[in-house]
Amino acid sequence: MKNHEELKQLTNMAALSLSDIEAEKLFNDIRNISQYLAEKLSGLDTRNTEPMVHVSDITNVFRDDNESDPLKREELLSNAPETVNGCFAVPKIIEEI
Amino acid sequence: MKGLNIRQTEYEAVIGLEVHAGLAVNTKMYCGCKTEFGAEPNTQCCPVCTGMPGALPVLNRKAVEYAIKAGLATNCSIIRYSRQDRKHYFYPDLPKGYQASQHNLPLCTGGFLEIEVNMSAKKVGIRGIHIEEDAGKLIHDESGKYSLVDYNRSGVPLIEIVTAPDLGSSEEVRAFILKLKTILEYTGVCDCKMQEGSLRVDINLSVRRRGESTFGNRTEIKNLNSVRAIVRAVEYEAKRQAEELEKGRSVRQETRRWDDARGVSYPMREKKGADDYRFFPDPDLCPIVIDDAWLNEIKSSLPELPDEKKKRFVLEYKLPAYDADFITGSKQLSDYFEEAAKRCRNHRAVCNWLMGDISKKLNESNIEVSDIPVSPENLAKLVELTDSGIISWKIAKQVFVVMWDTNRDPAEIIEEKGLRVINDTEEIRKVIIQVLEENPKAVEDIRNGKEKTIGFLIGQVMRKTGGKASPGIVNRLIFEELERLFHE
Numbered sequence: 001m002k003n004h005e006e007l008k009q010l011t012n013m014a015a016l017s018l019s020d021i022e023a024e025k026l027f028n029d030i031r032n033i034s035q036y037l038a039e040k041l042s043g044l045d046t047r048n049t050e051p052m053v054h055v056s057d058i059t060n061v062f063r064d065d066n067e068s069d070p071l072k073r074e075e076l077l078s079n080a081p082e083t084v085n086g087c088f089a090v091p092k093i094i095e096e097i
Numbered sequence: 098m099k100g101l102n103i104r105q106t107e108y109e110a111v112i113g114l115e116v117h118a119g120l121a122v123n124t125k126m127y128c129g130c131k132t133e134f135g136a137e138p139n140t141q142c143c144p145v146c147t148g149m150p151g152a153l154p155v156l157n158r159k160a161v162e163y164a165i166k167a168g169l170a171t172n173c174s175i176i177r178y179s180r181q182d183r184k185h186y187f188y189p190d191l192p193k194g195y196q197a198s199q200h201n202l203p204l205c206t207g208g209f210l211e212i213e214v215n216m217s218a219k220k221v222g223i224r225g226i227h228i229e230e231d232a233g234k235l236i237h238d239e240s241g242k243y244s245l246v247d248y249n250r251s252g253v254p255l256i257e258i259v260t261a262p263d264l265g266s267s268e269e270v271r272a273f274i275l276k277l278k279t280i281l282e283y284t285g286v287c288d289c290k291m292q293e294g295s296l297r298v299d300i301n302l303s304v305r306r307r308g309e310s311t312f313g314n315r316t317e318i319k320n321l322n323s324v325r326a327i328v329r330a331v332e333y334e335a336k337r338q339a340e341e342l343e344k345g346r347s348v349r350q351e352t353r354r355w356d357d358a359r360g361v362s363y364p365m366r367e368k369k370g371a372d373d374y375r376f377f378p379d380p381d382l383c384p385i386v387i388d389d390a391w392l393n394e395i396k397s398s399l400p401e402l403p404d405e406k407k408k409r410f411v412l413e414y415k416l417p418a419y420d421a422d423f424i425t426g427s428k429q430l431s432d433y434f435e436e437a438a439k440r441c442r443n444h445r446a447v448c449n450w451l452m453g454d455i456s457k458k459l460n461e462s463n464i465e466v467s468d469i470p471v472s473p474e475n476l477a478k479l480v481e482l483t484d485s486g487i488i489s490w491k492i493a494k495q496v497f498v499v500m501w502d503t504n505r506d507p508a509e510i511i512e513e514k515g516l517r518v519i520n521d522t523e524e525i526r527k528v529i530i531q532v533l534e535e536n537p538k539a540v541e542d543i544r545n546g547k548e549k550t551i552g553f554l555i556g557q558v559m560r561k562t563g564g565k566a567s568p569g570i571v572n573r574l575i576f577e578e579l580e581r582l583f584h585e
Contacts, residue, residue, distance in 0.1 A: 015187050053180055054383070056380070056384070061155060061382075062157070065159040065160075066124065068143070070131070082243065086137060086139055090246055093244040
């Protein structure tokens with residue numbers, strides 16, 4: 001991580017708001033971690049390593065197109081801070097994506 | 098449209114489409130919740146499709162097969178090793194904070210569709226087709242305090258079909274959408290009920306001076322769900338951009354929304370910073386490997402596609418090319434046609450009913466072909482009854498109206514209402530004699546050489562018999578009777 005601008009972009013995308021003290025601490029942590037990783041990686045010989053497409057070696061895990069029971073609506077909504085008419089109620093969204 | 102007409106200017110539009118099609122499967126992409134449209138909010142949901150912690154998604158095999166089918170039907174190459182990626186953004190209709198999609202290794206790549214506009218054929222490139230999950234639906238709360246979220250649609254399987262920027266006009270866009278829609282219907286991949294949102298289109302459009310090879314700044318118009326709205330939005334946007342350039346201004350690269358009621362597009366609120374979806378391979382979802390056996394199995398399940406069917410209809414049923422094109426333009430219509438055509442001899446007549454009275458009724462009542470109230474069996478019977486001279490063409494039209502309302506057997510309707518053609522010569526002769534007696538002036542005119550008046554007399558006979566008299570017999574007898582009168 002090069003500067004605080006990058007951190008700001010990252011926290012924006014992650015929808016986090018940090019105090020200046022938290023930001024400073026996080027900036028240093030991330031920088032240290034990424035430097036450590038960069039050092040480790042640059043020491044590796046990858047000339048004969050195939051690019052990895054996925055972390056898993058398992059392929060083709062599927063289900064058939066068969067219905068299963070849904071959650072009861074009361075149960076589904078039971079953790080919601082607010083509900084209206086069987087829906088999750090969230091702060092008003094003005095523009096749709 | 099007032100103002101600048103882009104067709105008459107030095108500008109041309111460059112258009113590419115992203116089409117989202119809801120797959121006609123029973124259950125969602127990663128769980129067994131139903132995909133049915135129109136259910137009570139949040140009654141088709143489970144921990145997987147609402148992003149509860151610890152839930153494990155498992156891919157619906159049929160969704161993969163449908164995506165591959167769509168790829169094969171649009172001349173794509175099918176990838177053998179595919180992967181699903183997470184696309185991240187925050188929005189309340191996306192409970193996981195990301196959409197499972199495909200970024201680098203979509204199932205299908207490099208296809209095309211052929212369209213025909215103004216008698217000339219054009220190939221439209223298809224860059225790729227990938228699978229992804231739909232988001233939930235936001236409902237606006239009447240109190241204005243909240244937005245309400247219904248996750249029934251969350252996780253519903255979609256394919257996104259991305260075209261090359263090969264389209265140049267609203268006519269081409271229209272032809273492409275209709276062609277694609279037909280193919281998706283034929284393959285059974287998507288029901289294409291646009292009013293239910295199962296086919297949604299994003300338009301990427303820029304304009305440039307004719308003959309230029311570089312692209313202008315483009316705008317994206319999101320989420321159009323009717324052919325009419327797509328066509329209007331393309332026309333509006335091309336004109337708007339050409340006018341901007343004409344005034345010496347530049348086109349802003351932005352996302353716009355189409356307001357169909359006002360017939361205008363307008364910019365959506367700018368998001369801070371560029372989009373960064375931070376795609377990465379979804380670790381919960383295993384790679385998809387498509388081997389020869391599986392691919393061949395899917396290939397062999399492909400039905401006859403519209404272009405082939407059109408050729409067959411011309412050969413087998415002797416339909417004119419235009420009619421065959423019309424009928425095969427809809428899978429349901431072509432199925433209906435074949436059901437009826439195999440039950441009667443006059444295939445052209447079946448086709449004429451479908452293109453005439455039935456299409457008219459469908460437009461008037463705004464119903465789908467699948468909901469035509471007259472069964473193909475009964476239409477075939479009506480055609481046979483008309484062909485064999487039991488009822489006249491005119492009466493057939495009356496019978497059809499009753500059939501549309503009741504789907505009853507036409508033979509029953511004819512008997513009940515006494516609509517059978519009158520072939521009884523003596524009965525018809527009696528009516529003719531009566532008509533001649535009642536219209537001495539007309540008879541006199543004919544005697545003086547005004548032969549056209551015969552048509553009037555025939556009309557009177559048909560009126561008296563409720564249109565049921567056999568026209569051949571009426572014609573023959575009316576001359577006989579006139580001759581007899583004139584020789585008296």
